[in-house]
Amino acid sequence: GAVVSQHPSRVICKSGTSVKIECRSLDFQATTMFWYRQFPKQSLMLMATSNEGSKATYEQGVEKDKFLINHASLTLSTLTVTSAHPEDSSFYICSARDGGNQEKLFFGSGTQLSVL
Amino acid sequence: SQKIEQNSEALNIQEGKTATLTCNYTNYSPAYLQWYRQDPGRGPVFLLLIRENEKEKRKERLKVTFDTTLKQSLFHITASQPADSATYLCALLINNNDMRFGAGTRLTVKP
Numbered sequence: 177g178a179v180v181s182q183h184p185s186r187v188i189c190k191s192g193t194s195v196k197i198e199c200r201s202l203d204f205q206a207t208t209m210f211w212y213r214q215f216p217k218q219s220l221m222l223m224a225t226s227n228e229g230s231k232a233t234y235e236q237g238v239e240k241d242k243f244l245i246n247h248a249s250l251t252l253s254t255l256t257v258t259s260a261h262p263e264d265s266s267f268y269i270c271s272a273r274d275g276g277n278q279e280k281l282f283f284g285s286g287t288q289l290s291v292l
Numbered sequence: 293s294q295k296i297e298q299n300s301e302a303l304n305i306q307e308g309k310t311a312t313l314t315c316n317y318t319n320y321s322p323a324y325l326q327w328y329r330q331d332p333g334r335g336p337v338f339l340l341l342i343r344e345n346e347k348e349k350r351k352e353r354l355k356v357t358f359d360t361t362l363k364q365s366l367f368h369i370t371a372s373q374p375a376d377s378a379t380y381l382c383a384l385l386i387n388n389n390d391m392r393f394g395a396g397t398r399l400t401v402k403p
Contacts, residue, residue, distance in 0.1 A: 182335070208389065217301065219395040220336070220381070269335045279324065281383075281391060283335030 178204045178274040182284025189260055190292055197255045197287045199270030205250035206272035210281070211243075214267045226253040260291040294319040298382060298394040305372055306402055313367040313397045315382035320392070322384035325358055325365050330379045330396065339380075340367075372401045 179202040189195050199209055207228045212220040224245050225233040232245035242264075244256040253272075257264055269286040273279075299314045315325070324343045328336035342349045342358040342365065349356045355368040369376050379396040386392055 180335075185333075210391075217395070217398075219296075220393040222390070222392070225389060267333075271335070279341055279385075280326075280338045281328075281336075283328075283337070286333065286335045288333065 178202075178272075178280075178282045180206075180270065180272050180282045180284045182270055182287060184287060185285060186288045186290075188290045188292065191261050192259055195257045195260055195289060197257075197268055197270075197289075199253045199255070199272070199284050201251045201272050201274075201282075204272075204274045206253075206274070207250060209247060209253040209270055209272045211245065211253075211255050212269045212271065214269060214286075216267075220269065223255075228253075257289065260289070262291045265289055265291045294392075296320070296382065296384060296392055296394040298380075298397045300397045301395070302398045302400070304400045304402065307372060307374060309372055311369040311372050311376070311399055311401070313380050313382075313399065315365040315367070315394055317363050317384060320363075320384055320386060321360075322386060324385050325356075326383045326385075326391075327354075327356060327365075327367050328381045328383060328393075330381055332379075336381055369399075372399075374401045374403050377401050 181200045209226040211223045223238045226247040228247045247253040271281040271283045295318045297316045326341045327339045330336040340356045342356045353370045357366045379398045381396045382394045
């Protein structure tokens with residue numbers, strides 16, 4: 177099946193710094209990628225839909241200036257958490273659909289962000 | 293309001309028994325419903341998809357049912373094994389692109 181690679185898997189940073197998370201589709205092209213946030217024992221919450229070559233679509237309540245998304249190529253989307261604060265600590269996961277099979281979502285392995 | 297509820301946060305069963313997980317939804321009309329497995333600290337992995345016009349779908353030891361009248365899906369794992377221990381998420385396709393997830397049921401299969 178299609179593989180989505182996400183890096184880093186874990187990051188610890190000081191409050192006020194920015195953190196970039198990368199999501200790559202390794203063996204397929206993804207015109208659309210999705211970014212989720214997950215708190216312990218809670219559901220995946222969709223943050224934004226990343227569209228190659230255009231602006232991301234953010235869900236209600238998600239600050240676009242706080243969570244910068246760039247989808248510059250068909251295989252790479254990045255999420256930058258700017259000026260991170262402890263309340264941004266969470267598990268961030270990206271996903272993508274393989275163009276040949278639009279129904280399944282393939283997920284990255286997630287990034288655990290801890291802001292001190 | 294729209295909700296997706298997986299009724300049990302946690303389910304403990306004995307090895308060899310059948311695990312049954314429930315997903316209920318309100319105020320959605322999904323074209324299809326999916327089940328994913330998520331291990332701790334990992335991203336979800338796709339297991340099964342069932343469409344609105346399908347009643348049941350099977351894959352090896354897994355079985356999914358979908359009742360659009362009751363707005364419910366049941367996910368069964370037969371002959372459960374300790375390796376089946378994980379969190380299982382149901383997900384609904386709401387429109388062409390939008391998937392919404394339940395909070396998941398954490399299944400523990402004891403040897």
